[in-house]
Amino acid sequence: MFEPISVRAYIYLYVANNPSEKKQEVEERIRETLSVALSGKKCSCGNPIWVVGGADAGHYCFTCITGETIPKDDYEIDEHLNYLKAQSNT
Numbered sequence: 001m002f003e004p005i006s007v008r009a010y011i012y013l014y015v016a017n018n019p020s021e022k023k024q025e026v027e028e029r030i031r032e033t034l035s036v037a038l039s040g041k042k043c044s045c046g047n048p049i050w051v052v053g054g055a056d057a058g059h060y061c062f063t064c065i066t067g068e069t070i071p072k073d074d075y076e077i078d079e080h081l082n083y084l085k086a087q088s089n090t
């Protein structure tokens with residue numbers, strides 16, 4: 001399962017762990033990837049894009065980026081998780 005996190009909280013954590021990164025640039029990458037994910041675009045394998053990983057690695061899913069099948073306490077942006085949840089309810 002993904003651990004939901006807000007864009008703001010994720011950027012805060014990311015910059016804390018990567019002090020050489022500029023907050024504004026991290027936010028731009030996250031927002032760009034999030035908007036692609038929220039447009040309904042999927043990874044080339046058909047899975048939903050993983051926004052927090054995709055911001056660094058490209059528009060791919062968790063499995064294609066990490067090689068692991070199931071997220072284990074990995075973060076994902078809450079807006080994207082809510083979007084996917086709404087999609088699966090329709």
Ligand SMILES: [Zn+2]
Pocket residue numbers: 043044045046047060061062063064065
């Ligand atoms: Zn994939």
